[in-house]
Amino acid sequence: MSSASTAAATRPATEAQPQLVIDNVSKQFGEGPEAVLAVDQVSFNVMPGEFVACIGPSGCGKSTLFNIIGGLLGEYVGNVMIDKERIAGPHPAVGMVFQEESTFPWRNVLDNVCFPLELQKIAKSERQDRAQKFIDIVGLQGFEKRMPSELSGGMKQRVSIARTLVSGPQILLMDEPFAALDEQTRLLLGDKITQIQQDLHQTTLLITHNLTEAVQLSDRIVVMTYRPGRVKRIVDIDLPRPRTSDVVSSAAFGKYVAEIWGDLREEASRGMAESESSTATRGKSARG
Amino acid sequence: MASTDQVNAPRATASRGWITSGRVSERDTNLIRIGILLGVAAVWEAVSRSGWLFRDVVPSLLAIGASIWKLLMNPAFYANLQVTAWEVFASLVIGGALGIFVGILIGANRFLAAAYEPYVYYLAPTPRIIFFPVMIMWFGVGVASKIALGALSCFFTVALSTAGGMRQIDKVLIRVGNSFRATPWQMGTKIYLPAMRVPVLNGIRLGFGTATVTALLAETKLSNQGLGFMIMQIYARFDMPSLYGLLIIVFVIAGLGNLILGKVTGTSD
Ligand SMILES: Nc1ncnc2c1ncn2[C@@H]1O[C@H](COP(=O)(O)OP(=O)(O)O)[C@@H](O)[C@H]1O
Ligand SMILES: [Mg+2]
Numbered sequence: 171m172s173s174a175s176t177a178a179a180t181r182p183a184t185e186a187q188p189q190l191v192i193d194n195v196s197k198q199f200g201e202g203p204e205a206v207l208a209v210d211q212v213s214f215n216v217m218p219g220e221f222v223a224c225i226g227p228s229g230c231g232k233s234t235l236f237n238i239i240g241g242l243l244g245e246y247v248g249n250v251m252i253d254k255e256r257i258a259g260p261h262p263a264v265g266m267v268f269q270e271e272s273t274f275p276w277r278n279v280l281d282n283v284c285f286p287l288e289l290q291k292i293a294k295s296e297r298q299d300r301a302q303k304f305i306d307i308v309g310l311q312g313f314e315k316r317m318p319s320e321l322s323g324g325m326k327q328r329v330s331i332a333r334t335l336v337s338g339p340q341i342l343l344m345d346e347p348f349a350a351l352d353e354q355t356r357l358l359l360g361d362k363i364t365q366i367q368q369d370l371h372q373t374t375l376l377i378t379h380n381l382t383e384a385v386q387l388s389d390r391i392v393v394m395t396y397r398p399g400r401v402k403r404i405v406d407i408d409l410p411r412p413r414t415s416d417v418v419s420s421a422a423f424g425k426y427v428a429e430i431w432g433d434l435r436e437e438a439s440r441g442m443a444e445s446e447s448s449t450a451t452r453g454k455s456a457r458g
Numbered sequence: 459m460a461s462t463d464q465v466n467a468p469r470a471t472a473s474r475g476w477i478t479s480g481r482v483s484e485r486d487t488n489l490i491r492i493g494i495l496l497g498v499a500a501v502w503e504a505v506s507r508s509g510w511l512f513r514d515v516v517p518s519l520l521a522i523g524a525s526i527w528k529l530l531m532n533p534a535f536y537a538n539l540q541v542t543a544w545e546v547f548a549s550l551v552i553g554g555a556l557g558i559f560v561g562i563l564i565g566a567n568r569f570l571a572a573a574y575e576p577y578v579y580y581l582a583p584t585p586r587i588i589f590f591p592v593m594i595m596w597f598g599v600g601v602a603s604k605i606a607l608g609a610l611s612c613f614f615t616v617a618l619s620t621a622g623g624m625r626q627i628d629k630v631l632i633r634v635g636n637s638f639r640a641t642p643w644q645m646g647t648k649i650y651l652p653a654m655r656v657p658v659l660n661g662i663r664l665g666f667g668t669a670t671v672t673a674l675l676a677e678t679k680l681s682n683q684g685l686g687f688m689i690m691q692i693y694a695r696f697d698m699p700s701l702y703g704l705l706i707i708v709f710v711i712a713g714l715g716n717l718i719l720g721k722v723t724g725t726s727d
Pocket of ligand 2: 269
């Protein structure tokens with residue numbers, strides 16, 4: 171997919187430097203005949219303040235890419251660069267929101283959000299002030315003293331997002347943060363995310379398999395192929411901002427969805443066929 | 459004593475339906491508890507007065523009450539209580555600390571777990587009292603052998619629940635800590651420990667129970683001090699009211715200990 175990577179490289183018409191450079195990144199799990207090439211020569215950039223979605227069918231290597239960028243998978247081929255520095259471990263500029271439910275069940279909402287500030291040994295009153303700001307931003311004011319067990323899935327995910335935002339990441343990295351939520355909650359949380367991104371000019375890379383979500387939120391969408399995960403296409407989304415979830419009923423939105431779905435369907439059906447045949451033959455690479 | 463209106467108390471709750479869905483209120487449970495206690499007391503007293511059984515086997519509650527009072531006034535009781543309490547405390551500290559340490563090792567290390575877990579699982583349900591003769595040979599007939607045996611029983615309980623707690627930590631929480639670049643110390647104190655808090659503290663609470671049982675049991679077998687020894691002394695005199703009195707006192711103390719431990723550790727149910 172060299173055409174896609176050159177498109178990504180030539181894209182910055184402005185003078186701004188990309189905040190995140192993903193340059194020819196590959197990752198293989200295992201060795202020999204059992205090896206799985208999860209990510210194959212992926213390249214794209216994310217510009218400051220930009221919202222990019224990376225979309226692809228399940229098993230195409232999205233989480234692998236997420237973990238590489240987050241520095242949780244030390245060994246990989248190629249370069250992920252932030253501030254001209256190659257990522258080889260968790261980088262302070264990157265804030266991660268995980269696919270799984272990840273609030274600390276023994277901490278209330280406020281203390282969950284305070285967590286990264288606690289690690290930085292920031293004084294209690296200051297960290298509570300800063301945490302409060304982000305609790306308000308994600309719309310959880312009044313729930314500060316609640317325990318995660320008392321919250322809905324959507325609220326817990328908002329706690330995780332606030333907890334990551336409070337650490338002041340230059341790049342917000344989210345792996346299917348809404349995967350476990352129903353469609354309505356997902357659309358409304360999408361509004362929240364759009365608003366946050368616009369208010370904070372938060373550079374964001376969203377990993378998702380949900381097409382509506384990707385088009386609703388993004389400035390640009392990176393479409394991935396099914397195993398090995400390559401960049402199939404990069405699509406600019408020229409929908410007006412500020413956006414709300416109402417955008418999903420517009421004609422332009424439908425056009426983008428239809429266009430990307432054309433690419434995605436091919437990959438998704440490939441993925442489906444492959445996983446069916448691998449379950450039929452008690453497949454080797456059934457992990458993940 | 460056998461007043462019927464008090465025994466009726468639980469029935470008032472029951473009339474709202476025997477099958478209760480959701481949470482039973484604390485007040486209702488307490489009423490039922492008091493009711494059951496009073497019921498047992500009433501039956502006991504009735505049997506005692508009926509003269510069906512040899513009088514001393516089921517002494518009257520009055521006699522038991524008097525013997526409890528006498529025991530509580532007896533300095534020897536406190537001396538023995540102190541010995542047993544020390545044995546339980548030392549068992550809990552030694553067995554608990556070793557248990558947490560080994561539990562973390564087994565929980566964190568798959569190879570260690572594979573190698574040693576079968577032994578732990580086989581040994582855990584073995585009655586510890588069968589090791590008592592060994593402990594006597596190693597540590598003598600005094601307090602030390604009871605502490606050793608108590609620590610041994612406590613160890614298994616705590617090690618198993620710690621290993622279980624370690625393994626059930628949600629892996630994503632560890633990734634969260636790593637993504638925020640927590641130091642190893644911060645990972646330990648802010649993620650591992652709190653994530654394992656409930657199973658570890660539960661293990662300690664259970665360990666307290668097994669340590670108490672083991673210490674008392676060992677004292678009844680071979681000793682010259684402690685509450686278990688006192689029970690056997692009273693038994694030898696066939697002083698039934700004092701025997702029941704002491705059993706009730708031990709029961710209450712153990713219950714209180716469990717309650718306090720539950721409150722302190724925040725694991726009370
Ligand atoms: N730790 C791992 N060891 C071996 N294979 C893995 C591992 N993590 C992911 N994989 C494999 O890599 C492929 C991509 O996985 P993943 O990145 O989780 O995909 P996605 O997030 O897009 O669903 C899958 O085939 C999965 O089985
Ligand atoms: Mg994934």
